[in-house]
Structures are given as C-alpha cells and as structure tokens.
Amino acid sequence: MPYTIDLSNRQPFASGYNRQCFRHPENPLLCLKVLRPENIEARFHRQSFVKKLLGKRRIDDNVQELKAHHQSAIRQLIAQGQAETVWRHLPRFHGSVQTSLGAANVSELLQDEHHQPAETLEQYLQRQGFDQPMQEAVRRFCDWLQNTGILTRNLLPHNLVVVEREHQPELYLVDGLGAPSIPDKLAAVPAWRQRYISRRIQRFYLRIEWELSDRQQSWEHSQKL
Template identity: 40%
Template structure:
C-alpha cells in the first residue's frame, strides 16, 4: 500500500470530479486516464461521526472513512486468495496518492472506447433491460458465485456498465464491497457463504427489475422480501 504522505503532490484543485457520491468525489487521474482517484469530502468524517450513535462516536476516523473501509473490504478472503478472474468485474486498487485535496485512493477507472463507463442506473434509464444487459447480468452473477467475493447491497449506481465495441457489456462493482453482517459468512462455512451470495444476487436482480419496470411500488417493501439469508 502506498504511503499517504511520501509521494509528490497530485494537483486536483482545477479539476472537476466525474462522479460524486454521498461521501466521496471521483477524479480522473491527471497522469493516467485509466486510473481513478477517490477523495473523501472535506468534513464528511466528522459529519458521519456526529450522526452515529453516541457509543460509536469514540471510534477512530478510519471507521467513518469510506476509503479506509474500501481498503478493508479488499482484504476479504476471496480477494486476497483470488486469481485474475477477480478483475473481470472488480477494479484493482493501487493504494493512496497524495493530492491537493488530501489522500486519494487510486483504483482502475473503467472506460468505454468513447469515455468513462456510466453506471447501471443510468444505463437502464436510457436503454431499459436489453438482451446485452441481461447477458452481462448473468455473467456478473456467475462471477460472484465463482469467486465468492462478498458484497453489500449491489445498488445500480454502484455498478458500472462497460460497453465493448462489439456490443458486449461488462459489469463492474465499484462500491459496496464487503459484508453487511456482523459475522463473516466465511467463518460459518461454505453453505453460509453460498446463501449470503445468493441473497445479494436475488436482491440485485429485484432492484434491476424494479428500475427497468419504471420504479413501480415502494422499493423498501420489495427489499424486505430479500433480507434474510441465514
């Protein structure tokens, strides 16, 4: 892992982020168009600390830092012990770089031939559920089963759609890696890992169907049907 303070400064002040989440800004690396720099928003860590229950407020900053949590999530068993198949649907991490906006986590930047790949939510809004997307979704779900990468809820805005020149689509999960439960399913055995992953897949498919169907009905009610996995 790169040290946060040992490198030359990367200037981001004049650049606009190409994407923004609740906690982070995403920039194209000024020296490498195939790398992304994720910056935690100024003041966000303290904001999350103040929102947390009183008994959690004494936790260190890293407990409220999405970059640190993403790094921790990449330490899971499936990623540490995995092979090249991992990177078919998951960006590589390259550690921290020092920037003018603070430490930035560097990862692969998923691109099409004509620019940065858009997220699944926007793709569905524009195109609906196409045959190419249905096939890409099947391939992504099979990859989850094969690699056993643990994820949280796979929300469409956290999944990118890479469009190849031959018309093929490829999905990449860019956020939400990790486990939603207090107990890692790996500690409980393969049966529980399988059930956990299938629950994430079922919820993702339900969310995609909801998005493609015009968001009819309340998502929270639909989501409740997929909460239990143990």
C-alpha cells in the same frame, strides 16, 4: 516529503455522498477516489453514541475499500495465480496515494469507446431497459460472485458500470466491495458466504425491477424479502 497529487484545479467526473472521483492528472487511465470530509463528519454526528465509540474509520469508504480488497476470497484467488479472475468484474486496484484533497484510493478508470468514464448500470437501464444483452451481463456478473465468493454490500445500479468487452456488455463493481459488518472468521465459511451472496443477488434483481418501475413504492419497502 511524500509526493502529493494536486487536484486543486480539477473537477470530479462523478460524485457520491461520501466520495468524489477524479481522473488522475498524470495518468488518465486511473481514477482517484477522494473522501468528502464534510459529509463524513455529518454522517458521523448522526450516529448513535455507541457507534461513535467505534470511531470514524468504520464510515471511511476509502479505509473500508482498502480492507475489502484484502478479503479472504480475493487473497486466495491471487495466491492461487487467479488474479485475472478477480479483475474480471472489478477495476484493477492500486492502493492509496496522497492528494491536495486528502488521501485517495487509486483504481483503473473504466471507459467507453470515446475514452469517457463508462456509464453506470443505472444510466443503461434508463436508456435501454433490461434488455437481453444486459440480462446476460447481469447473469455473468452474478455467476462470478458465486464462483469466487467475493463479498459485496448491497448491489446498486449506480455502483456498477457497463463496459464493452469482446462485443458484449460486462458489469464492473466500482463501489460497494466488501462486507464491513461481517466478522472475517464468519466470512471465511464457504456455506455462510454462499448464502450471503445469494441474498445480495436476490436484492440486486429486486433493485433492477424497482429501477424500471413507476417507483410508487419506496425502495426501502420494495427490498423487503
């Protein structure tokens, strides 16, 4: 019988609509991402009839994340011996395990100097604003996206965490990797991929502006380019 990690008496350190994040009970340097099945079910029932025909796997964030780590850009970098480039702005990924709460994706738990889960970019902006160190960190992160060709969904501040590296802040994408609606053959075309990434970066800067605004306009209105 396969080993199951018991999370029954554990509290998540972070919760989103679709998933919860737990410290691995046997290795505090690892994060376990577990689906919230009740919310996945509710999300599925809100889908149109046509989308329901595609099944629940397309809205299973763990399945989509596993697939995202096998996208062509990441596979090529690893095959070329450039794995460290991949993990420059992504937590190291360790696949999937079984827990008492269901399947969990396992990744590196990014921490602050007090060994607590690192703060999100959203929290940093609320505390520090878009100061010079963070402007430079965002530029390095965006350069990494363009140089590697790694695809993401829209870049949201609560899906990025801030970690101190060599006396400067660096951004790591902890959720939203991959472009599930994009066919693999199209994603492999360099020119198309660069246009797609440039669009994500434009929206990212708009989102940062919106986070720091009075938010009188909704994000949905503000993001229109």
